[in-house]
Amino acid sequence: MRRSTESDPRIPFPYSPTPTACGATPQLFAHDIGDSDTARAEQVKAGCQACPIATACLKWALANPQLTTEGIWAATTPRQRTALRRQLADRLGSDWVAVVADHDRRLRERREAARHTPLTVHQARIVRMDRDLNGPMPRPRRPLTPVQQHRNVARLLAGVA
Structure with a gap:
């Protein structure tokens, strides 16, 4: 889709070095609220799901409603x-874009x-050793407390000794 100079600078416009479906055929991605061609919409959505920048694209689209x-x-x-x-405003507050941008910045750092x-x-x-014994680590629903972190480190160190 097209980039505008009026976009929110906290969430950069997504870039992909490889061609994307929306870049190759942008007219296919035009969809009005009253559009009833659900088969075409589902085809387009399937193309988006295989896109390497879909997550960044969604963040940008959500941060730039206008x-x-x-x-x-x-x-x-x-x-x-x-x-x-x-949903994002309910969960993260009215300035959810700043929260998401800050999270992305910390992750990059x-x-x-x-x-x-x-x-x-x-x-x-x-x-x-941990990966061999327990498999890949599941993502916790909430961060571990310092006590839990200390306990986990102690257990791992005891296993190495």
Whole structure:
């Protein structure tokens, strides 16, 4: 879809080095609120779900409601995006865009720091052993408390010794 100079600067417009379906055939992604061609809409949504920048596209579309009043963005219709914005505002507050942008910034910083500070041999051994014994780590629903973190580290260290 098109980029506008009026977009929210906190969430950058998504970029993909590989061609995307919406870039190749933007007219296919035009969808008005009253559009009743559900088969075409489902076909377009399927194309979005395979897109490598669908998550970034959805964030941008949600953060820029004035620019995404029509069309399909990241497999969502205008009505679905309005409902998602309402849910985000209920969950994260009225300035949910700042919360999401801050989360993305912290994630980028952690990834960048991890590239420059690799794990020690001892830490890598612990991670490998944990993965071998327990499989991939599930994402917690809420962050671990410091007490839980300390207990987990103690258990892992006891297993290495």
